[in-house]
Amino acid sequence: MSGVHDPVGRRAFVVGTGAALLTGGVATGAAEAAVGPLPDFHPALKAALTFPLAWGDSPLRDFRAWRRAARTKVEELLVVEREDGAPYAPEFGPPVQQDGYTGRLVTLSLTRHERVRAALLTPDGPGPFPAVLLLHDHGAKFDIGKEKLVRPWYDDVRLASAQAWAQKYFSGRFVGDELARRGYVVLCADALGWGDRGPLAYDQQQALASNFFNLGSSLAGLMAREDARAAGFLAGLDRVDARRVGAVGFSMGAFRAWQTAALTDAIAATASVCWMTGLKEMMVPGNNTLRGQSSYYMLHPGLPRYLDFPDVASIAAPRPMLFFSGALDPLFPADGVRVAHDKLRAVWRSRHAEERLHLRTWPDLGHVFVDRMQDEVFTWLDSVL
Numbered sequence: 001m002s003g004v005h006d007p008v009g010r011r012a013f014v015v016g017t018g019a020a021l022l023t024g025g026v027a028t029g030a031a032e033a034a035v036g037p038l039p040d041f042h043p044a045l046k047a048a049l050t051f052p053l054a055w056g057d058s059p060l061r062d063f064r065a066w067r068r069a070a071r072t073k074v075e076e077l078l079v080v081e082r083e084d085g086a087p088y089a090p091e092f093g094p095p096v097q098q099d100g101y102t103g104r105l106v107t108l109s110l111t112r113h114e115r116v117r118a119a120l121l122t123p124d125g126p127g128p129f130p131a132v133l134l135l136h137d138h139g140a141k142f143d144i145g146k147e148k149l150v151r152p153w154y155d156d157v158r159l160a161s162a163q164a165w166a167q168k169y170f171s172g173r174f175v176g177d178e179l180a181r182r183g184y185v186v187l188c189a190d191a192l193g194w195g196d197r198g199p200l201a202y203d204q205q206q207a208l209a210s211n212f213f214n215l216g217s218s219l220a221g222l223m224a225r226e227d228a229r230a231a232g233f234l235a236g237l238d239r240v241d242a243r244r245v246g247a248v249g250f251s252m253g254a255f256r257a258w259q260t261a262a263l264t265d266a267i268a269a270t271a272s273v274c275w276m277t278g279l280k281e282m283m284v285p286g287n288n289t290l291r292g293q294s295s296y297y298m299l300h301p302g303l304p305r306y307l308d309f310p311d312v313a314s315i316a317a318p319r320p321m322l323f324f325s326g327a328l329d330p331l332f333p334a335d336g337v338r339v340a341h342d343k344l345r346a347v348w349r350s351r352h353a354e355e356r357l358h359l360r361t362w363p364d365l366g367h368v369f370v371d372r373m374q375d376e377v378f379t380w381l382d383s384v385l
Helices: 042-047 063-078 156-169 175-181 202-214 219-235 252-263 293-298 309-316 334-350 371-384
Strands: 101-109 115-123 129-135 185-189 240-250 269-273 321-326 357-362
Touching: 063 219, 063 252, 063 309, 101 175, 115 175, 129 175, 129 219, 129 252, 175 185, 175 240, 175 371, 185 219, 202 219, 202 293, 219 240, 219 252, 219 293, 240 252, 240 371, 252 269, 252 293, 252 309, 252 321, 269 371, 309 334, 321 334, 321 371, 334 357, 357 371
Parallel strands: 129 185, 129 240, 240 269, 269 321, 321 357
Antiparallel strands: 101 115, 115 185
16 A cells, blocks of 8 residues: 655654655655554664674673673563572472373462462482473463473363374474483473463463563563573472483473573573574564564563574573574574574584584474474483483
């Protein structure tokens, strides 16, 4: 649809592909109707993002000093304060014997504001065991959270929904149950809005996030803090070897996994499936991120002025990390994945630890975590934990 000529030469604000032609502050051509969520001047904003705190660009040359500075900046921009001293005060439900492991629900305080229910799977035997903090995806599906990854033995109503989700993304498997059968203690909790803490409606996300900002807090910051606290709780369990705790996630869960590894040293190894990219390469017309809503769970305002996504993940270097992507994944353009992988590789190489970084793009797969990907992740976890 064509725009309307502005006879008084008022400055045009156009979103989308840049239809307005501005010369000296005066519109010289017609402006198209709004066609998308990017401001017309977005190329200038992207060009200004140089990520000056990234390793290699930062003036800090001591890696440990850089890690401290980078983590401090990320934590500052989470807005939500740390609550390391707050008691978890766990309440454990009755154990239910499964195939080679025991399942039970545990309710605990990840912040001082709310009690959260999580699924805890413990292998048969005395331990101590390696452990995995399992982090669920977004998927715009809020009726289930932890149930996306752990078979809900405790809830027949959610079971059908969970099985359908597992079939769609995980080859019909429950990743948490598979890990428990392999000898890992598994903890998986609902993020705010999912499962027991929801269900949120898709179009309520932006309002929820903005209300957090109005309250001087942050939705994404809350999720980041809760995940880091969950890692500490898992590492402190009696039958867990605190030196062998991993984080594993798919999609938004992958983002949560590498973010948690960046924020806490409780995570010894991380496997992230289908969430890693360069920010600039993701911020292109048509990308799902530009729709808002879901992206608020992963949005820390101001952070891109300092660090790109792979820069944040690199705070965890040189600990072992795995990143998988699908070449057919519509959410993460190939050039964004390539830029991110190059950055990650450079950091681990600088630490003489490139063998601890496992990067792979699956040429025939999209946004999934299917059985063959899982098997490779499980084998990799066995080798590093």
